Amino acid sequence: MRKKTEEKRQAIVDAAFEVFSEAGFEQASMSEIAARVGGSKATLYGYFESKEEMFFEVMNECAAHEIKGAFALLKTSVPIREALTGFGKHYLIAILKPQLLAIRRLAIHEGGRSHVGALFYERGPKIGWQMVASFLQQSYEAGRLRKCNVTVATEHLRALFEAELAELCLLGVPADTSARNITQVVNRAVDVFMAAYGGRTDKSG
Numbered sequence: 001m002r003k004k005t006e007e008k009r010q011a012i013v014d015a016a017f018e019v020f021s022e023a024g025f026e027q028a029s030m031s032e033i034a035a036r037v038g039g040s041k042a043t044l045y046g047y048f049e050s051k052e053e054m055f056f057e058v059m060n061e062c063a064a065h066e067i068k069g070a071f072a073l074l075k076t077s078v079p080i081r082e083a084l085t086g087f088g089k090h091y092l093i094a095i096l097k098p099q100l101l102a103i104r105r106l107a108i109h110e111g112g113r114s115h116v117g118a119l120f121y122e123r124g125p126k127i128g129w130q131m132v133a134s135f136l137q138q139s140y141e142a143g144r145l146r147k148c149n150v151t152v153a154t155e156h157l158r159a160l161f162e163a164e165l166a167e168l169c170l171l172g173v174p175a176d177t178s179a180r181n182i183t184q185v186v187n188r189a190v191d192v193f194m195a196a197y198g199g200r201t202d203k204s205g
Contacts, residue, residue, distance in 0.1 A: 009047050011037050016058045021102050025055050025110050055116055060124040063103050067094040071128060074135040080144045080199075081190055083135070088161050088186035095162070096169050096177050105170060129154055145199040153197055160189035 015036040019028045030041050030051055037043070048054035070090035074083050094100055111117030133154040139145045145153070164185045168175040 012044060012047055013058050013061060016054055017062055020055060021106055025114060025116050052116060056120060056123050059103050059120050062099060063124055066097060066100050070094060071131050074132065076138050076142060080139050081194060084190045085186055088189060089182060092161055092182050092186060096165060101169055129158060143199050145197045148197055157193050160192055
């Protein structure tokens with residue numbers, strides 16, 4: 001029974017993602033989601049309290065599935081350059097996948113129409129980047145980074161990783177997203193970050 005319940009929930013998540021992506025939050029219909037799943041609206045409400053709650057959980061769950069491994073690479077037990085490079089590659093590969101691009105486009109679209117875009121950020125991306133900020137704070141305390149505003153440094157790091165490819169892919173502009181080019185993009189980003197923030201004990205790493 002447990003397995004069946006988990007399978008049903010995943011089916012709802014998949015259908016909801018499709019409908020939200022096609023119609024947007026406001027126009028998405030719980031009836032349409034239920035029809036695609038092959039159940040009733042009552043079934044949906046058995047898993048999610050409201051359409052809004054479904055939106056948050058579906059978007060965050062889909063994003064977390066793709067990106068969660070990136071944050072595990074932020075370990076203070078390895079040189080900071082190595083940790084940031086590993087994280088950056090995993091992060092960039094993840095956010096440039098079609099599903100993650102669709103989620104981001106939807107969140108941006110809803111940000112201009114309702115409050116759900118901002119709440120999606122609070123429940124998802126913000127939490128992830130707070131983990132990065134914590135890693136940078138620990139790196140500073142270990143002498144691997146210069147004294148800085150860690151929140152600002154975190155935003156700089158994210159911007160550097162995304163600078164060359166993210167906007168192009170979001171807008172559907174052809175871009176080189178090969179593993180080779182992503183590696184080069186990340187290496188350049190980490191070079192710039194370390195030039196700005198590199199600390200006393202980790203000059204080369």
